[in-house]
Amino acid sequence: MVTDEYILSSDNLNVYYGNFQALANVSIKIKPNIVTALIGPSGCGKSTLLRCFNRMNDLIPIFSLDGSIKYKSQELYDDTTDATNIRSQIGMVFQKPNPFPKSIYDNVAFGLKINGYTGNYDEAIENSLRRAALWEEVKDRLNKSAIGLSGGQQQRLCIARALAVNPEVLLMDEPASALDPIGTLAIEELIRELAGSVTIVIVTHNMQQAARVSDETAFLMVNDNRAGYLVEHDYTDKIFTNPSEERTEAYITGRFS
Amino acid sequence: MIKNILKKENYNQNLNSRYTKGKLYFTVFFTALMIAIIGLAILLFQIISQGTEMLSWTFVSSYPSRFPEKAGILSALVGSIWLMGLTGIFAVPLGIGTAVYLEEYAPKNKFTQFLEINISNLAGVPSIVYGLLGLAVFVGALNMGRTLIAGALTMALLVMPIVILASREAIKQVPYSHREAAYALGATRWEVVRSVVLPSAIPGIMTGAILSMSRAVGEAAPVLAVSALVYLTFVPTDPFDRFTVMPIQIYNWVSRPQDGFRELAASGIILLLVLLLSMNSIAIYIRSKYQNKSEE
Numbered sequence: 001m002v003t004d005e006y007i008l009s010s011d012n013l014n015v016y017y018g019n020f021q022a023l024a025n026v027s028i029k030i031k032p033n034i035v036t037a038l039i040g041p042s043g044c045g046k047s048t049l050l051r052c053f054n055r056m057n058d059l060i061p062i063f064s065l066d067g068s069i070k071y072k073s074q075e076l077y078d079d080t081t082d083a084t085n086i087r088s089q090i091g092m093v094f095q096k097p098n099p100f101p102k103s104i105y106d107n108v109a110f111g112l113k114i115n116g117y118t119g120n121y122d123e124a125i126e127n128s129l130r131r132a133a134l135w136e137e138v139k140d141r142l143n144k145s146a147i148g149l150s151g152g153q154q155q156r157l158c159i160a161r162a163l164a165v166n167p168e169v170l171l172m173d174e175p176a177s178a179l180d181p182i183g184t185l186a187i188e189e190l191i192r193e194l195a196g197s198v199t200i201v202i203v204t205h206n207m208q209q210a211a212r213v214s215d216e217t218a219f220l221m222v223n224d225n226r227a228g229y230l231v232e233h234d235y236t237d238k239i240f241t242n243p244s245e246e247r248t249e250a251y252i253t254g255r256f257s
Numbered sequence: 258m259i260k261n262i263l264k265k266e267n268y269n270q271n272l273n274s275r276y277t278k279g280k281l282y283f284t285v286f287f288t289a290l291m292i293a294i295i296g297l298a299i300l301l302f303q304i305i306s307q308g309t310e311m312l313s314w315t316f317v318s319s320y321p322s323r324f325p326e327k328a329g330i331l332s333a334l335v336g337s338i339w340l341m342g343l344t345g346i347f348a349v350p351l352g353i354g355t356a357v358y359l360e361e362y363a364p365k366n367k368f369t370q371f372l373e374i375n376i377s378n379l380a381g382v383p384s385i386v387y388g389l390l391g392l393a394v395f396v397g398a399l400n401m402g403r404t405l406i407a408g409a410l411t412m413a414l415l416v417m418p419i420v421i422l423a424s425r426e427a428i429k430q431v432p433y434s435h436r437e438a439a440y441a442l443g444a445t446r447w448e449v450v451r452s453v454v455l456p457s458a459i460p461g462i463m464t465g466a467i468l469s470m471s472r473a474v475g476e477a478a479p480v481l482a483v484s485a486l487v488y489l490t491f492v493p494t495d496p497f498d499r500f501t502v503m504p505i506q507i508y509n510w511v512s513r514p515q516d517g518f519r520e521l522a523a524s525g526i527i528l529l530l531v532l533l534l535s536m537n538s539i540a541i542y543i544r545s546k547y548q549n550k551s552e553e
Contacts, residue, residue: 056441061365088443098434101457110452111442158438165442 007032013067024227037214044220045228054090055083090169091162097154099146111165132160152183172202308523320490325517332489333506343409352420360428380418387415388482406496416469423465427458460547467540477504
């Protein structure tokens with residue numbers, strides 16, 4: 001695992017919600033243009049870590065952190081770093097599909113508008129929908145409400161909406177957990193499609209999913225104080241076939257969860 | 258395997274008595290509804306049977322008079338519409354602004370909690386208290402005189418809590434996930450409010466605004482304190498004119514001994530009810546229209 005270029009990296013990251021410590025000494029380095037999966041038992045702080053990467057945790061008043069967390073060479077929680085700017089470069093897809101109650105077109109156009117896109121809107125929207133593998137299904141109903149789409153289509157629309165801002169990183173917080181098997185499969189195929197053109201960090205409960213879609217996997221666990229910490233981070237193949245840590249193997253093989 | 262100790266014969270479903278209980282409660286609730294409807298129907302019947310005779314274009318287009326057959330409600334009708342419009346101009350933007358601030362911007366601390374509780378309390382203050390406040394502050398201290406503008410400002414204070422509470426409810430209904438989605442795309446707080454929260458909340462906000470306007474049209478007490486005029490033989494043409502409103506005119510007619518004025522009062526009530534019902538219908542229409550739109 002020798003790469004000089006990391007797109008996201010944390011060093012001794014500690015995260016607190018009020019007095020509660022959610023993450024303890026997490027040091028992780030994420031490579032560009034691959035898929036990294038974050039796995040681990042419930043409450044291990046996978047989502048918290050994910051939400052540190054685009055400063056979504058800022059919206060929680062009792063949130064605080066120490067240690068370092070960087071996007072490329074930029075310190076994410078520096079006073080000079082603007083959260084709004086960061087979020088336009090690091091997009092996010094949520095657990096439950098959350099399209100706006102607007103038309104399909106307007107959903108994708110939203111990010112273009114607020115970020116002052118000067119190019120051709122129709123072109124950008126078609127391209128984003130194509131990248132999200134949704135164009136063929138919606139090209140004749142772009143002005144219909146997004147609420148009429150199926151759950152899986154809604155989630156792909158949310159991915160298209162995020163892609164329209166042209167982010168370098170896409171954070172996905174259990175993007176398929178609210179979907180049926182067909183919708184899940186479509187999202188997984190899409191993640192593989194997107195890998196290479198955008199860096200993806202995905203939180204998942206489903207270990208088969210992590211094995212199927214990711215290039216690297218990071219395994220987090222909970223310590224005695226219920227704070228999450230990083231156990232192991234390696235190539236997905238290695239994590240699932242020959243992990244270095246016994247705790248990882250125990251979790252992967254289902255001996256505890 | 259743990260042995261199942263539950264036995265069929267230990268269950269007594271007793272369906273008949275459960276259904277009887279259900280029917281009993283249905284009857285109670287249905288009767289409650291019927292009492293309300295019948296009361297309303299008797300009221301309406303009485304008013305309509307008294308009021309339709311005098312209800313004519315002359316009634317709508319004439320000024321008050323000593324003679325019932327010549328008297329009309331024009332000055333009060335125009336006064337009510339003026340008052341409603343001006344009240345709306347003051348109360349709706351201020352009310353929505355307050356609601357947006359409290360829901361989207363205000364930090365959750367003791368001070369905002371204190372504000373929130375008191376806004377709810379203000380909604381319960383008797384309207385005559387607002388009338389006296391308006392009389393002291395707008396008519397007296399600010400020297401506006403007994404004008405439409407003083408009446409509208411008083412009425413705006415009275416209905417603002419309604420606008421604020423309805424708007425806050427509407428804003429609360431907007432799912433947090435929509436706000437999150439917008440923030441994650443790099444939206445600023447104002448962009449989230451303008452493009453995500455307000456479009457979703459607008460039907461609820463509009464309903465609250467219209468209901469508050471119909472409250473303003475129906476109120477007599479505050480106007481009685483601020484305006485104190487009943488007999489008005491001109492139509493207000495600007496916000497600094499004297500004015501009267503329909504509830505006061507109706508109250509005046511009811512209190513006169515002649516039968517003719519009683520009938521006039523009933524006609525006035527019909528007109529007022531038509532105004533109120535049509536405003537409430539608009540509110541219902543707006544709500545259902547937007548609801549259908551978002552579910553399409």
